[in-house]
Amino acid sequence: MAATVGVVVFPGSNCEHDVAEAVTSLGATARLVFHKESSLDGVDAVVLPGGFAHGDYLRPGAIARFSPVMAAVERFAAAGGPVVGICNGFQVLCEAGLLPGALQKNRGLAFLCQEVELVTVSSRSCLTDGVPAATRLRVPINHFEGCYTASDVVLAALEERDQVVVRYATNPNGSANDIAGVSNEAGNVVGLMPHPERASHEMLGSEDGNVLLAALLRTASRPGAAALA
Amino acid sequence: MTDRALALSLGLTDDEVDRIEGVLERDPNGLELAMFSVMWSEHCSYKSSSIHLGRLPTEAPHVLVGPGEGAGIVDCGDGVALAVRIESHNHPSAIEPYQGAATGVGGILRDIFSMGARPIAVMDPLRFGPLTDPRSRWIAEGVVAGISGYGNAVGVPIVGGELRVDACYTGNPLVNVLALGLLPVERLVLARASGVGNLALLLGSTTGRDGIGGVSVLASAGFSADQEAEAAKRPNVQVGDPFEEKRLIEACLELLERSLAVGVQDLGGAGLTCATSETASKGGAGMDVWVAAVPQREAGMAAVEVMTSESQERMLAIVTPENLEAVLELAGRWDVRATVVGCVTGTGRLRILAEEGGEVLGDVPAASLEEDKPQYDRPRHPPADRAERQADDPVLLRLPTDCAPDLLALLADPSVADVTWVHRQYDSQLFLNTVISPGADAAVLRLKAPGVPAADGTKGIALSTDGNGRWCSLDPRRGTAMVVAEAALNVATAGARPLCLVNNLNFGNPEHPEVMWQLSEAVDGMAEACLALDLPVVGGNVSLYNESQGRDIDPSPIVGVVGLIDDLDVPPPSVELIEGGVLLLLGGRADAPASLAGSLWADLLHGHRGGQLPPLDLDRTAGLCRLLVDLVADGLIYGVHDVSDGGLAVCLAELCIASDLGVELVDVADASTLFSEAGGRVVVCADDDGAAAGITRRAVAAGIAHQVLGTVGGDLLAVEGLLSAPVADLASVWRNALPRLMA
Numbered sequence: 001m002a003a004t005v006g007v008v009v010f011p012g013s014n015c016e017h018d019v020a021e022a023v024t025s026l027g028a029t030a031r032l033v034f035h036k037e038s039s040l041d042g043v044d045a046v047v048l049p050g051g052f053a054h055g056d057y058l059r060p061g062a063i064a065r066f067s068p069v070m071a072a073v074e075r076f077a078a079a080g081g082p083v084v085g086i087c088n089g090f091q092v093l094c095e096a097g098l099l100p101g102a103l104q105k106n107r108g109l110a111f112l113c114q115e116v117e118l119v120t121v122s123s124r125s126c127l128t129d130g131v132p133a134a135t136r137l138r139v140p141i142n143h144f145e146g147c148y149t150a151s152d153v154v155l156a157a158l159e160e161r162d163q164v165v166v167r168y169a170t171n172p173n174g175s176a177n178d179i180a181g182v183s184n185e186a187g188n189v190v191g192l193m194p195h196p197e198r199a200s201h202e203m204l205g206s207e208d209g210n211v212l213l214a215a216l217l218r219t220a221s222r223p224g225a226a227a228l229a
Numbered sequence: 230m231t232d233r234a235l236a237l238s239l240g241l242t243d244d245e246v247d248r249i250e251g252v253l254e255r256d257p258n259g260l261e262l263a264m265f266s267v268m269w270s271e272h273c274s275y276k277s278s279s280i281h282l283g284r285l286p287t288e289a290p291h292v293l294v295g296p297g298e299g300a301g302i303v304d305c306g307d308g309v310a311l312a313v314r315i316e317s318h319n320h321p322s323a324i325e326p327y328q329g330a331a332t333g334v335g336g337i338l339r340d341i342f343s344m345g346a347r348p349i350a351v352m353d354p355l356r357f358g359p360l361t362d363p364r365s366r367w368i369a370e371g372v373v374a375g376i377s378g379y380g381n382a383v384g385v386p387i388v389g390g391e392l393r394v395d396a397c398y399t400g401n402p403l404v405n406v407l408a409l410g411l412l413p414v415e416r417l418v419l420a421r422a423s424g425v426g427n428l429a430l431l432l433g434s435t436t437g438r439d440g441i442g443g444v445s446v447l448a449s450a451g452f453s454a455d456q457e458a459e460a461a462k463r464p465n466v467q468v469g470d471p472f473e474e475k476r477l478i479e480a481c482l483e484l485l486e487r488s489l490a491v492g493v494q495d496l497g498g499a500g501l502t503c504a505t506s507e508t509a510s511k512g513g514a515g516m517d518v519w520v521a522a523v524p525q526r527e528a529g530m531a532a533v534e535v536m537t538s539e540s541q542e543r544m545l546a547i548v549t550p551e552n553l554e555a556v557l558e559l560a561g562r563w564d565v566r567a568t569v570v571g572c573v574t575g576t577g578r579l580r581i582l583a584e585e586g587g588e589v590l591g592d593v594p595a596a597s598l599e600e601d602k603p604q605y606d607r608p609r610h611p612p613a614d615r616a617e618r619q620a621d622d623p624v625l626l627r628l629p630t631d632c633a634p635d636l637l638a639l640l641a642d643p644s645v646a647d648v649t650w651v652h653r654q655y656d657s658q659l660f661l662n663t664v665i666s667p668g669a670d671a672a673v674l675r676l677k678a679p680g681v682p683a684a685d686g687t688k689g690i691a692l693s694t695d696g697n698g699r700w701c702s703l704d705p706r707r708g709t710a711m712v713v714a715e716a717a718l719n720v721a722t723a724g725a726r727p728l729c730l731v732n733n734l735n736f737g738n739p740e741h742p743e744v745m746w747q748l749s750e751a752v753d754g755m756a757e758a759c760l761a762l763d764l765p766v767v768g769g770n771v772s773l774y775n776e777s778q779g780r781d782i783d784p785s786p787i788v789g790v791v792g793l794i795d796d797l798d799v800p801p802p803s804v805e806l807i808e809g810g811v812l813l814l815l816g817g818r819a820d821a822p823a824s825l826a827g828s829l830w831a832d833l834l835h836g837h838r839g840g841q842l843p844p845l846d847l848d849r850t851a852g853l854c855r856l857l858v859d860l861v862a863d864g865l866i867y868g869v870h871d872v873s874d875g876g877l878a879v880c881l882a883e884l885c886i887a888s889d890l891g892v893e894l895v896d897v898a899d900a901s902t903l904f905s906e907a908g909g910r911v912v913v914c915a916d917d918d919g920a921a922a923g924i925t926r927r928a929v930a931a932g933i934a935h936q937v938l939g940t941v942g943g944d945l946l947a948v949e950g951l952l953s954a955p956v957a958d959l960a961s962v963w964r965n966a967l968p969r970l971m972a
Contacts, residue, residue: 011473011475011476011479011563011564012382012384012475012476014384014475014659015659017660017679018659018660018661021661022661034562036562051384052382052384052471052472052475054472055382055470055471055472056382056471056472057472095678099596108756110653110654111377111378111381111653111654111655111656112653112935113652113653113656113657113658114653114656125234140658140834141659142381142656142659157831195658197661198658198661200661201661203675203797203800204658204661204663204664
């Protein structure tokens with residue numbers, strides 16, 4: 001059974017169609033979920049896509065976390081369902097308290113749109129399940145606020161509990177411990193700044209993002225994925 | 230009695246006031262004067278240029294909508310059409326760089342989605358004063374941040390646009406912006422108000438006091454030396470809200486997709502006055518506007534302020550009363566404010582009422598604001614020093630025996646240097662379409678967009694903007710033709726057949742006869758080139774009064790050319806080389822000395838700007854474009870780069886830098902050949918001797934001049950007897966120039 005991926009659309013989201021296109025080309029079914037909806041019924045995985053939810057006003061993610069759909073996302077995550085936040089979606093998950101840490105402005109105080117090299121760390125998150133550690137992937141970043149920040153205690157705990165999902169080979173934005181993506185303790189909620197969907201076709205210069213998206217679809221296709229944990 | 234002092238302060242001349250009195254057959258009141266002043270401003274009316282623009286070719290079988298609408302629209306086949314437009318936000322960006330540039334992006338996107346097209350790409354050609362000047366740096370930094378801040382947040386990728394620097398832009402930068410969108414052919418909507426009793430619905434932002442007189446006081450006058458007076462114009466610049474615009478895009482596209490609107494028009498220059506009069510007159514109808522119904526940002530706004538405000542992120546939709554409820558519900562879903570502010574009438578008049586059924590504050594024939602506008606055939610004559618400048622050929626300049634130092638100087642010039650510093654701040658990848666990113670000769674995109682049924686999945690478009698004020702100042706006619714040829718070649722290097730051209734005519738003060746002569750010559754040069762290269766002009770914009778402290782900018786027409794690629798499964802070549810490859814020059818030869826007139830080399834290294842531009846054979850250039858399309862389709866070209874600023878030397882250096890590979894050339898005549906900017910030439914890299922022989926055979930058959938230049942390999946850019954420089958040194962200078970200047 002092909003997995004159904006719910007892609008959340010906040011006002012100001014702009015990568016929803018791209019995520020839908022990328023997972024569809026991997027055989028999944030994509031369903032856009034408007035932020036005013038309060039149910040995620042029938043969805044096997046949830047992606048919070050990139051963009052500028054609510055214009056990033058106040059702080060990226062600060063207003064989006066109050067959208068009605070977020071209560072459903074929290075329930076879905078609590079039930080063990082796979083949830084991935086990409087870029088702005090990562091910021092929303094941090095603001096919502098579903099992931100530890102926060103994203104600050106890039107160290108160079110400039111927007112960065114460029115390809116980076118990622119190195120996978122954990123192999124147990126919903127986005128890296130079955131992907132060998134130290135796999136190198138070329139994937140673009142596209143953000144102003146991508147500098148991952150957390151207290152030393154939190155960082156130490158992340159490392160110890162295998163919650164670092166991907167690191168930058170060369171740190172572009174000042175992120176602590178070169179962190180590009182993290183998971184919650186259970187591994188079913190992942191946030192990352194790079195855009196795997198933008199590395200999903202050879203014409204776009206890299207297909208490496210499909211490694212991560214395919215892992216997500218594998219996780220989502222497991223019977224009762226959302227009921228585990 | 231007409232208030233002549235008021236009219237003058239609004240930028241109207243005495244003759245224009247007489248004309249208004251004739252149209253109305255009475256004296257206009259203050260509100261009516263203000264409405265005419267914005268609609269008849271140079272910016273909105275094209276009153277100095279329109280008699281010349283008619284000479285541009287605008288027709289072709291695939292052109293669905295030509296100049297005069299929100300955007301030009303061409304048919305791409307398979308039921309998909311492409312909307313494209315170019316505009317300028319030069320004057321606002323000069324005094325408030327961030328917002329000036331940001332609102333430029335917002336404005337042009339509204340032109341695209343008001344026609345039912347999903348915007349999928351933006352390009353930003355920029356011109357600044359020397360970046361060693363702190364004020365020019367401040368402008369450049371603010372402009373790039375504004376484009377980045379607005380474009381990224383509104384969710385439309387910015388896929389290119391060139392950067393050039395010249396002293397003539399110091400007080401008056403050029404910030405042009407091109408936008409492109411896709412739509413299903415059957416969704417094509419024109420901004421028309423028809424059907425008496427239909428409602429005028431204002432969508433989006435509230436109306437404030439920002440941007441009042443933006444088109445007249447600001448965009449239709451030059452800049453003086455009085456810094457305080459210029460800074461005081463800052464409130465005439467509008468402030469942008471990309472989040473409001475993003476919701477407007479989604480709401481309007483849904484509105485048009487569901488056929489809930491009769492017509493949609495954006496509120497840009499001249500605000501509500503322009504939107505209501507244009508939709509009414511194009512629909513052959515009239516319109517009543519109820520001032521009190523317009524949602525206002527602050528209390529106590531006068532009718533004239535409401536009617537001429539240029540507050541951003543507003544659209545006017547004409548809807549039937551039956552559809553009103555569905556439209557309001559749709560707008561509510563996207564949190565877009567929607568208010569009925571008037572209705573369509575059968576009177577042919579635009580009436581401004583205090584409120585529905587209230588006092589009539591202004592009453593003019595709807596068509597008069599547009600159709601009765603003045604048209605000027607302004608005096609024009611060539612600059613007094615034209616003959617002298619043309620006679621002053623750079624042939625007398627001393628040519629270097631070692632060309633390396635000059636090449637390094639050229640690579641460090643911001644007009645040539647790596648612009649990653651700019652493009653890295655733009656989201657260039659959204660929608661998963663970007664096959665060739667900013668920095669190449671042309672951007673290449675897949676022909677698809679959310680909500681537009683995919684045509685053939687392998688079709689693509691190539692897109693390039695070009696301009697060269699240095700060439701055009703020497704000879705506006707030939708210079709403009711060279712610019713068009715360059716843009717067409719850029720698109721052809723990606724294997725794209727020409728579809729259409731849009732142009733932005735950036736010139737100085739039209740009241741200077743030299744400027745009007747430049748404009749007229751440039752139009753003729755563009756027309757000649759477009760005819761030869763099969764490029765219908767589907768839209769344009771004219772930006773005049775680009776002057777500061779009494780100095781006009783160099784004539785700076787900027788063009789955008791769009792081409793169609795039949796099959797992206799054959800990867801289009803980019804600026805790159807392959808080890809062991811063979812280099813060929815197409816469109817010219819390198820074994821004879823060449824003209825340096827108009828070259829960056831003569832200007833930058835010798836401060837010399839004279840001579841006659843090298844001749845350009847437009848028919849041969851058209852043949853070269855066709856040859857390139859064939860060569861790309863057959864996979865014969867590995868890498869390619871056009872010869873432009875800095876000539877063959879810079880072209881080769883950029884190819885080497887891109888691939889970190891050296892080249893070895895023989896049979897190059899002398900330094901003039903290396904630095905000449907004669908138009909209509911490209912360098913291609915073939916995989917091997919066999920492929921090179923194939924290219925040569927095709928060039929011979931097509932009657933295109935050509936020469937094998939040498940081979941790819943090693944780590945030096947080496948030209949026998951003239952130049953030998955480590956590619957690593959060239960790369961370091963080229964890459965670091967802009968970051969160093971902007972640090």
